[in-house]
Amino acid sequence: MNLTEYDGKYVRIRDTHGNVYSGRARYGGVDLLECEWGMDEDGIFIEDILICYSQIESIEVIVPHGTVELQTEHIVLRRYRPDDAEQLYQQFGTDPEMYTHRTGAKSSYVSKIIEMEAFDMGFFELAKNRYSERFFDPKPVEQEKLDKILEAGRIVPTACNYQPQKFYLIRSKEGLEKLKTVTHFHYNVPLMILVCYDAREVWTNPGDQYYRNYNSGEQDASIAATTMMYEAEELGVHTIWIRGFDSKTVVDTYGLPDHMIPVMMLGLGYPNEKAKANAWHYKRRPIEDFVFEL
Numbered sequence: 001m002n003l004t005e006y007d008g009k010y011v012r013i014r015d016t017h018g019n020v021y022s023g024r025a026r027y028g029g030v031d032l033l034e035c036e037w038g039m040d041e042d043g044i045f046i047e048d049i050l051i052c053y054s055q056i057e058s059i060e061v062i063v064p065h066g067t068v069e070l071q072t073e074h075i076v077l078r079r080y081r082p083d084d085a086e087q088l089y090q091q092f093g094t095d096p097e098m099y100t101h102r103t104g105a106k107s108s109y110v111s112k113i114i115e116m117e118a119f120d121m122g123f124f125e126l127a128k129n130r131y132s133e134r135f136f137d138p139k140p141v142e143q144e145k146l147d148k149i150l151e152a153g154r155i156v157p158t159a160c161n162y163q164p165q166k167f168y169l170i171r172s173k174e175g176l177e178k179l180k181t182v183t184h185f186h187y188n189v190p191l192m193i194l195v196c197y198d199a200r201e202v203w204t205n206p207g208d209q210y211y212r213n214y215n216s217g218e219q220d221a222s223i224a225a226t227t228m229m230y231e232a233e234e235l236g237v238h239t240i241w242i243r244g245f246d247s248k249t250v251v252d253t254y255g256l257p258d259h260m261i262p263v264m265m266l267g268l269g270y271p272n273e274k275a276k277a278n279a280w281h282y283k284r285r286p287i288e289d290f291v292f293e294l
Contacts, residue, residue: 003027003042003053012062013044015055021046022062126233131277133187133238136269140171140190145235149268152231153195153224159203159216165224166260168194175254182253183245189267192242193228194250197221199259221263232268238275240267 007027014020023046030042043052044059146169153167170179170192179186186192197217205214229239242265250262 001053001056001059003044003056003059006044006059006061009061011044011046012060013046013051013056014058015051016057017055021049021051023047123230126230128282130230130233130239131281132240133267133269133271133275134240135272135274135276136187136189136238136267137272138188138190139270141237141268141270145232145237146191146268148235149228149231149237150193153228156220156223156227158220158223162201162203162216162220164197164199164201164217165221166196166198167224168196168254168256170194170254170265178253182250183242183265185240185242185244187240187267189240189269191268193225193266193268194254194262195221195225195228195264195266196256196260196262199261217261218263225264225266228266232266236270237268238271241265242267 004027006025009025010023011025012020012022013025026045028043028045028050030040039052041053043050044056045051150167153165156165158164170176171190176186176190176192179192197220199215199217202215202217202220204216205211208214225241229241232239245262245265247262250256251258251260256262
């Protein structure tokens with residue numbers, strides 16, 4: 001095991017005593033450790049903790065991504081692997097500000113945001129971790145992040161590059177109150193994007209014998225919505241895909257023109273303390289159920 005390979009990388013180390021450490025690794029050479037620590041072996045520093053070579057049972061490079069919110073009543077860990085979340089809980093759970101929580105006493109709401117360094121997450125890991133959020137915090141989505149999410153929906157491929165997708169932002173108090181009248185599946189989101197297509201700008205295939213008068217509007221809008229969904233996940237913003245509404249009711253309620261066709265709603269926001277994936281989220285059928293040779 002060559003510890004120099006892990007210098008500067010974010011790693012998870014399990015030592016011979018069963019302790020787990022996560023963080024950015026800093027390599028400590030034999031000369032340094034012998035001089036300052038009286039040791040004749042190299043090791044890895046994580047923050048101010050030294051794990052010597054002989055104490056390392058396993059080490060792996062990891063790619064957590066997200067932020068931590070430390071509050072007197074609870075800790076919110078956003079998009080961290082379970083092992084890393086446990087390590088962070090152990091670290092921050094001893095913070096003096098958590099004292100009232102650990103003793104079971106109630107206190108006023110005091111929050112401290114701890115900015116964690118964000119690391120790139122591979123697409124497959126991101127796609128597997130993403131789940132439909134149903135428990136949202138009222139905290140608004142930052143405009144900077146929203147701009148990136150909307151840009152992701154703008155640049156997607158569409159049939160003949162006609163770009164019929166349109167995005168309506170529902171985030172004002174009045175708009176969110178109306179939302180509750182058009183769908184039961186609002187989940188008290190702080191922001192909803194109504195994704196539509198302009199029926200005047202779609203590619204059509206009138207000769208299709210199976211789908212009469214087929215147009216590309218729904219598929220174009222769905223590509224845009226999916227791309228925005230994953231961009232939101234990349235930014236630590238949770239989402240839920242909603243289609244439980246009557247299109248005409250939505251058009252009438254929000255005063256949209258007749259040529260604007262609703263496809264879906266994308267709810268966005270940050271999870272609250274009740275947030276978690278449903279038990280069936282990670283149950284996936286085998287690839288053989290999806291792929292066939294012709």
